[in-house]
Amino acid sequence: MKAIVFDKIGSPEEVLELREVPVPEIKDNEVLVRMVSSSINPGDFLFIQNLYPEPKRPLFPGQIAGNHGAGIIEKAGKTVKLKPGTFVAFSYYNTWAEYAAVPDEWLIPLPIDYPVELAAQLVxxxxxxxxxxxxxxxxxxxxxxxxxxxxxxxxxxxxxxxxxxxxxxxxxxxxxxxxxxxxxxxxxxxxxxxxxxxxxxxxxxxxxxxxxxxxxxxxxxxxxxxxxxxxxxxxxxxxxxxxxxxxxxxxxxxxxxxxxxxxHVYRYFFNPPTAADAAVLKEIISISSQPGFQTPLGGMHSLADVETAVTESIQYPQKGKRIFSISNI
Missing domain, CATH: 3.40.50.720 (NAD(P)-binding Rossmann-like Domain)
Known part of the structure; x- marks a missing residue:
């Protein structure tokens, strides 16, 4: 599969590259997500520069970039309750790729018609x-x-x-x-x-x-x-x-x-969603999916367009959020 990776700490504009890597294997408590969309966020750049606290540290070689995204469950481990075909968002690791292995506790199920540009940045x-x-x-x-x-x-x-x-x-x-x-x-x-x-x-x-x-x-x-x-x-x-x-x-x-x-620290920075979060997440998803809710975009990019997507995000953040569009639902 294609993924945006880096092998050392540094400026995102200098260390990121598109590479072919193996599709990840999943454990019993994980799902294989076919990524649909992933957002490019300031926090992603902090991760690439190793500025996050533990345990949010890159692992080398071949750390896949990206911490937030959404996709379709392709395969589910033995203990996972969510079924293949479910549209999910998550904040975890390795989202700037065609596939990601994600522990099921980090997944937030979404309506299948939830806007992909919002799903990518549910954070x-x-x-x-x-x-x-x-x-x-x-x-x-x-x-x-x-x-x-x-x-x-x-x-x-x-x-x-x-x-x-x-x-x-x-x-x-x-x-x-x-x-x-x-x-x-x-x-x-x-x-x-x-x-x-x-x-x-x-x-x-x-x-x-x-x-x-x-x-x-x-x-x-x-x-x-x-x-x-x-x-x-x-x-x-x-x-x-x-x-x-x-x-x-x-x-x-x-x-x-x-x-x-x-x-303010993002509520799922260190810990995954809990059952007690379900009601508020449902409300957030419901309000943000209304037709009048606006999410100006700077652009939708393929993974191959990583150089432009990252450079524009860093130099012109005021022009809107940039999203990697990876596959169709």
Whole structure:
């Protein structure tokens, strides 16, 4: 089978290559998934650079890249309850390939008509849902989201709209192909053309209420400004670090605002789904499969197009999520 592999730690643009490798053998508790689609995510690049904590470490030689994807069960081990032909998504390993062997506990069954571009990145709607839950907002309160054009942020906005939460989307530059307001943004702050300070603009938007939570995917000085623009008792959820810059705060910026700063870790980063997750996963899948739910794409790529897919994902993430389209359902 064809797979995108790497034999050493390094820049994804330099170490990845398409290679013929054997179709994996499965154990009794595993399934062989014929991959339909796989997403290209910032976390995949962290894995390739060996920046994830244990046990998320590449194994050499011939580590297959990719951590999230979806496909059809071709073969099931002796102890597996899911049947061949089931459409499943998972966050595990080895997804940038034509086939993957996956322990059944990591599988999330999907309706056969669930959009393949969403199935490939089910990590993102799950993350978006959990970020809003972690922010702990009520309907009518204000949420600020950085990297507003990113896949996760776009889904955060749509779920927030579903829950009646007001959203301020912060972007570097507007993208003509993305309508943030239609996705749930009550206001958009385009940083490249902002004439006043961020706090001043936020107070204008919120009628001096301030924001009740921040979901931050970027970091840098903007994060500090957002924290200083919060209503008392707000929460800051750190979900990424696209900016190489740091933000600075004084203790009083936290103490006098009662702010809480927390990190977000994907719920299935270390552990697989449990039976208790079934209801919330069903709700996430149901809402995200509605016709009005938008998932702007940067492009669909074959595995052979790995160089373009990876380079574009790294250099132009604002243009939308890129997906490897591997086979048909």
């Amino acid at each position: 993102n709607p799950i993350t978006a849902w959990d970020l809003i839950d972690q922010a702990g907002l009520r309907a009518g309160q204000w949420l600020a989201v950085t990297a507003g054009n990113s896949a996760v942020s776009l889904m955060v906005m749509q779920f927030a709209k579903h829950k009646g939460i007001n959203v301020i989307s912060l972007i570097r530059r507007a993208q003509s192909t993305i309508d943030l307001v239609s996705m749930g943004a009550n206001a958009v702050i385009e940083l490249s053309s902002l004439q006043e300070g961020i706090k001043e603009r936020i107070m204008q938007i919120t009628n001096n209420q301030g924001i009740n939570a921040v979901i931050d995917n970027v970091g840098g000085p903007v994060t500090g400004e957002l924290i200083r623009s919060m209503a008392f008792g707000g929460r800051v959820i750190i979900n990424g670090g696209m900016s190489p810059d740091k933000f600075e705060l004084h203790n009083f910026d936290i103490l006098m605002s009662g702010a809480e700063i927390k990190s």
